[in-house]
Amino acid sequence: MKYDVIIIGSGLSGLAAGIRLAMFDKKVLIVEKHTVVGGLNSFYIRKHRTIDVGLHAMTNYAPKGARNTPLGKLLKQLRFSHDDFRLHEQEMSEIRFPDKCLRFTNDFDLLQQEVREQFPDAMDGFMKLVAKIESFDELSLTTSEWTSARDILSDYISNPVLIDMLFCPLMYYGNASERDMDFYQFVIMFKSIFMEGFAKPVGGMYYILNLMVDRYKSLGGELRMGVEVQSINSAKGVFESLTLAGGEHLQADAVISSMGRIETFKRCEPALVNEADESLAGQVSFMESLFALGREPKDLGYERSIVFFCTEDRFRYEVPTNLIDISSGVLCCPNNFKYPEPLSEGMIRLTNLASFGLWDALPRRDYIDAKKEWRTRALENLFTFFPDFRDSVVFLDSFTPKTILKYTGHLNGAVYGSPAKAKDGTTPVRNLFICGTDQGFLGIVGATLSGISMANLHILQKKVAPSA
Amino acid sequence: MTRDEVRQAVVSILADIAPDEDVSSIKDDVTLREQMDLDSMDFLDIVMELRKRFNVEVPESDYQQLVSMASCVQYLQPLLKDRQLAS
Numbered sequence: 174m175k176y177d178v179i180i181i182g183s184g185l186s187g188l189a190a191g192i193r194l195a196m197f198d199k200k201v202l203i204v205e206k207h208t209v210v211g212g213l214n215s216f217y218i219r220k221h222r223t224i225d226v227g228l229h230a231m232t233n234y235a236p237k238g239a240r241n242t243p244l245g246k247l248l249k250q251l252r253f254s255h256d257d258f259r260l261h262e263q264e265m266s267e268i269r270f271p272d273k274c275l276r277f278t279n280d281f282d283l284l285q286q287e288v289r290e291q292f293p294d295a296m297d298g299f300m301k302l303v304a305k306i307e308s309f310d311e312l313s314l315t316t317s318e319w320t321s322a323r324d325i326l327s328d329y330i331s332n333p334v335l336i337d338m339l340f341c342p343l344m345y346y347g348n349a350s351e352r353d354m355d356f357y358q359f360v361i362m363f364k365s366i367f368m369e370g371f372a373k374p375v376g377g378m379y380y381i382l383n384l385m386v387d388r389y390k391s392l393g394g395e396l397r398m399g400v401e402v403q404s405i406n407s408a409k410g411v412f413e414s415l416t417l418a419g420g421e422h423l424q425a426d427a428v429i430s431s432m433g434r435i436e437t438f439k440r441c442e443p444a445l446v447n448e449a450d451e452s453l454a455g456q457v458s459f460m461e462s463l464f465a466l467g468r469e470p471k472d473l474g475y476e477r478s479i480v481f482f483c484t485e486d487r488f489r490y491e492v493p494t495n496l497i498d499i500s501s502g503v504l505c506c507p508n509n510f511k512y513p514e515p516l517s518e519g520m521i522r523l524t525n526l527a528s529f530g531l532w533d534a535l536p537r538r539d540y541i542d543a544k545k546e547w548r549t550r551a552l553e554n555l556f557t558f559f560p561d562f563r564d565s566v567v568f569l570d571s572f573t574p575k576t577i578l579k580y581t582g583h584l585n586g587a588v589y590g591s592p593a594k595a596k597d598g599t600t601p602v603r604n605l606f607i608c609g610t611d612q613g614f615l616g617i618v619g620a621t622l623s624g625i626s627m628a629n630l631h632i633l634q635k636k637v638a639p640s641a
Numbered sequence: 642m643t644r645d646e647v648r649q650a651v652v653s654i655l656a657d658i659a660p661d662e663d664v665s666s667i668k669d670d671v672t673l674r675e676q677m678d679l680d681s682m683d684f685l686d687i688v689m690e691l692r693k694r695f696n697v698e699v700p701e702s703d704y705q706q707l708v709s710m711a712s713c714v715q716y717l718q719p720l721l722k723d724r725q726l727a728s
């Protein structure tokens with residue numbers, strides 16, 4: 174049997190591509206190596222709790238009726254109504270540095286006002302930067318030269334603290350590069366976080382993923398779980414077949430892979446020697462700890478939805494020289510969203526930059542001890558800034574870059590993939606395409622839009638060239 | 642299909658493409674882009690839905706014929722006159 178399209182990976186981009194293709198009667202199969210869908214934004218069950226792996230918040234919030242926004246486009250393309258996603262907005266978030274604090278909500282006016290009050294001298298430049306961002310076409314699918322966001326920002330703003338404060342949330346939520354950011358990615362993240370904003374779905378990722386899987390299956394899409402693609406076989410530069418671990422062969426006219434760009438090239442037969450160079454892989458990864466609490470975060474002094482913090486004068490977004498970097502991080506309180514009913518339990522999540530190499534080098538026993546030790550160190554540093562909540566913790570868990578590699582296959586556990594993106598999704602192999610993180614749109618809304626755009630561009634708008 | 646049925650077929654496609662939209666109040670002479678914020682992705686979807694439901698091809702050079710409800714009906718009626726509106 175031959176498929177029109179096989180999609181590798183059932184993360185958000187793979188599911189979205191699958192829905193689009195099944196909607197227009199393509200014979201489509203998604204193969205997923207894990208036993209659970211969702212990839213980087215999945216869920217797991219521990220002690221009767223369904224825990225989101227990734228989700229702090231969905232970025233790109235737009236109200237119902239705002240159709241020309243990324244969220245609006247996503248909903249239309251997948252034929253969901255705004256209500257289907259059951260989104261509820263954040264209350265208020267903040268960027269907290271030693272001497273300054275900028276609060277923001279889903280109303281961009283507040284951030285502007287905060288910048289005016291905290292950095293009056295920089296206001297003029299900030300507004301000019303905003304104008305540049307507003308007029309920038311960040312969703313273009315043509316690859317352009319890497320442009321340093323730091324260089325552009327320094328043309329508009331001279332205060333290094335303000336620059337660091339703006340970068341902190343945008344880097345943590347979507348930067349594959351260390352230290353600097355490609356300007357188009359800066360614009361995507363600026364709009365999606367500051368101008369659009371945060372929301373969470375009732376029921377978390379478990380709910381959203383089920384919604385997508387149900388839609389995909391009801392349109393006739395096939396999904397095979399626990400099936401790993403071993404090799405992507407081509408002849409004369411044209412895709413021919415997939416070989417699964419275990420030896421089974423699958424035929425299709427085209428393949429869309431969400432594994433990551435280098436991860437995909439590494440599986441190509443014959444080998445793509447230059448493209449599969451692992452030194453080009455992303456390096457940025459995180460340790461994440463979650464703390465279920467016997468009380469509401471608000472009762473413990475945690476009022477905000479999300480806090481991006483830095484406890485030192487300068488913010489460093491780079492692979493740390495220790496297992497994790499405790500000097501900056503993200504704190505998320507899922508309870509502090511405008512839900513119609515309170516969540517069943519208090520929860521605080523803490524994210525810190527982490528070094529894949531150092532975690533990977535630890536022997537098994539030391540690995541478990543190191544998780545405890547570094548979680549403790551991160552909390553101790555946190556509590557120099559924020560109230561201590563340790564007495565209220567009823568359950569806790571942490572995962573590291575190694576966990577991310579294990580469950581998603583992304584090299585180095587790089588959450589945002591490789592710094593080199595393939596914006597048009599093409600590869601050296603004809604009829605093999607890339608979607609998701611390494612295509613260049615990331616995060617929950619971004620990855621979903623990526624799957625949609627690649628399915629549209631390479632399959633639905635084009636006749637697939639017959640394999641030779 | 643009669644003109645009315647063609648209109649109904651287009652309305653049903655629009656209702657599918659934009660689930661949050663009230664399609665009962667679409668004005669025939671105002672552009673769809675204006676009334677419903679349709680973008681180029683949506684026009685492609687209209688074209689693909691027409692192909693899927695009625696097996697008609699709208700070549701790219703004719704996309705501007707889909708600009709308003711009135712022009713859609715005008716353009717599509719000859720193409721759809723032998724087709725049945727699925728109940």
Ligand SMILES: Cc1cc2nc3c(=O)[nH]c(=O)nc-3n(C[C@H](O)[C@H](O)[C@H](O)COP(=O)(O)OP(=O)(O)OC[C@H]3O[C@@H](n4cnc5c(N)ncnc54)[C@H](O)[C@@H]3O)c2cc1C
Nearest residue numbers: 182184186206212213214227229230402609610616617620
């Ligand atoms: C800790 C963490 C927190 C995050 N927080 C947020 C957040 O708050 N908000 C937000 O918007 N985004 C967040 N993200 C980012 C977001 O999760 C990702 O950008 C998005 O899910 C990427 O989706 P994707 O489809 O590109 O890739 P993936 O989800 O990685 O999908 C790839 C899939 O391919 C499968 N696969 C890999 N190799 C093979 C193979 N050989 N054969 C078969 N299948 C294979 C994998 O198992 C995986 O399911 C977070 C991510 C993490 C890890």
